[in-house]
Amino acid sequence: MSVLSLVITALFYISFIIFVIGMTKKILQYWATPAPLKIPVAPTPLTRTGVVLRIIREVTLFESLFKSSKWTWIFGWLFHFGLFLVLIRHIRYFWPGEVPEIFLLVQPFKYGAFAMLIGLLGLMGRRIFVDRVRYISAPSDYIMLALLLIIGVSGAVMTFTSNHTDVVMVKEFASGLITFNWSELPTELQLLVHLLLVIILIAIFPISKLLHVPGVFFSPTRNQVDDARKKRHISSWALDQEKNNEVRLDQIMGEDE
Template structure:
């Protein structure tokens, strides 16, 4: 195995461990953070089933974003659903034999990369063109978008411009899954693409991109409108009340 292959093996093992452990710790923090107030965004569901349906519409269709800003919703849908198809397409590198539906999604995932890129560029443009968004944008916001754009563009480049040996790439990742690493092709564009992906995996648990799991813990989305039926008391407040008695 070449030095480059060994470096990428170590990089992806580290990135995977960092991603999984970081996500677990962050989700644990979200779950343990008290919600002392009843603050569902109105109109809010009155039942747990209604909350589940509302959460599904929010995650699947970005319902609240659609109501507030149609243009941002359009770019958000293009990016997220394009990325979803791209990720599903990439499952072929981690499965053998390849699942039938992964084969079915291949052509859609290939061209969905353009939708992903268009959505990213639209979301990035608003941080320059919309004054109130430009005012609250930080360097990290631009760096995250630049990283995602780099991943999308390098992936498109390998699909349509400079083809790489995907059989060797698949052997590399299957080897990592079975703790028997194989050599990685040294195509410059492939190395750039994989380097950016590993960087994203490391950054993800400590970045604003954590809105992905965070939406499930948002009290404005996951609470029922039941303040008239029952008193809402956070767990820590219950302990205080019990101690005062």
């Protein structure tokens, strides 16, 4: 194997390990941090089923964003949905051997890449040209979009122009990562750029705003049932405080008159 292929192979594993450890830590942190008070925001579901439906609408249709800003919604939704299609199409590279029928069904949706790129360009344009969004943007916000744009463009270049790469070799390489059966990678620049940036993206996932992916499921204003009068909702620390520190409140704030 070439040094280049070895380095990329190693980087893939490193970023993947960072991703798994980082995300596990963050998800456990969100899980373990109590939500001491009932704070669902209207329109609130009164049942558990209602909450599940609300979160499904939120993550598939971006319901709240739709209410908020149609432009951001169109670009944001195009990007995410396009990315979703593109990711499913990538499964065939990583699947060792024959790909199950079901994944072949999405093969015609390769144009998802364009939805993704249009969405990203729209979001970038909004960030640059709307004064309010420009004001709240840090360099990392632009860099994140640029990263995704370059990943998208380099991928699209390989799919839609004559700058194809050797997909059979890519499949060997990618599925080899899964089966620990490492193999050689083609060396076209567009492929290397594509892969390196993906590696970076995977690694920064747990330390960046990409945490919105797990975070949206933990948002108390979205995932709580509006049933405060029916069930007593109390966190562990508040319960401890109640048991042990009853007197403390009086000591600090004075006995009642």
